[in-house]
Amino acid sequence: MRTVPASADQFTDALAQVTSVIARPEIIIEEVPAPSRLAPLAVALTAELDSDDVEASGRFVLLHDPDGVSEWEGTFRAVVFARAELDADMLADPILHDVGWSWVTDSLKMRDAHAIQLGGTVTRTAGRSFGSLADRPADGFVEVRASWTPVEDEITHRPIDSMAQHIEAWLDLLANLAGLTPIPVGVSQVRTSRRKDRTLS
Numbered sequence: 001m002r003t004v005p006a007s008a009d010q011f012t013d014a015l016a017q018v019t020s021v022i023a024r025p026e027i028i029i030e031e032v033p034a035p036s037r038l039a040p041l042a043v044a045l046t047a048e049l050d051s052d053d054v055e056a057s058g059r060f061v062l063l064h065d066p067d068g069v070s071e072w073e074g075t076f077r078a079v080v081f082a083r084a085e086l087d088a089d090m091l092a093d094p095i096l097h098d099v100g101w102s103w104v105t106d107s108l109k110m111r112d113a114h115a116i117q118l119g120g121t122v123t124r125t126a127g128r129s130f131g132s133l134a135d136r137p138a139d140g141f142v143e144v145r146a147s148w149t150p151v152e153d154e155i156t157h158r159p160i161d162s163m164a165q166h167i168e169a170w171l172d173l174l175a176n177l178a179g180l181t182p183i184p185v186g187v188s189q190v191r192t193s194r195r196k197d198r199t200l201s
Helices: 009-018 096-110 163-178
Strands: 027-032 041-049 056-069 074-086 115-127 139-150
Touching: 009 041, 009 056, 009 074, 009 163, 027 163, 041 163, 056 163, 074 115, 074 163, 096 115, 096 139, 096 163, 139 163
Parallel strands: none
Antiparallel strands: 027 041, 041 056, 056 074, 074 139, 115 139
16 A cells, blocks of 8 residues: 555536536436545446436445545545446346346446456345236346445556446446347447536535
8 A cells, every 4th residue: 555645626626527427318317415434535427328218327435535445455446336226137137146247247347447446245136026017927027236446557547447437337237237229339328418517615
């Protein structure tokens, strides 16, 4: 673990990168209150799929401790959650957990977002109706929880990527879970909503 603490102004830079992210038209993102006990500084976003066909949502939290955290191996930590409704056939697929995790790693790779200390879980939940509701189709959800540390430069101790790349990877993960057609990296998108403005105190 390094002995030179990173400056808190890194969070100001990261926040500017966070607010620069443009979500694809089907996904509405909004800034929400961040957890206050996990790190001295944090910012949180939620995402909702604007669709009548599929229910999907997610959350992204960026934590920052200027002094660094040994378990993180860095000063920043991304914590993500993504959840989407799936049909019965996909829920029954025995490789669903492996595929769900591959969407995490593939999304990071596609956005060229470098990460260490990557870990997480993929969970599926399924429900079946009975009695007077027996004619309803089986339904369920897949949930992905993951966290990672953005790689930092060994000399400047600043992340080598823009935090926007890590948020875009999270949004790609949510899109994959929801079955949305991928949008190639670099293709322009139209902003459909604006998150709430935020100021640092």
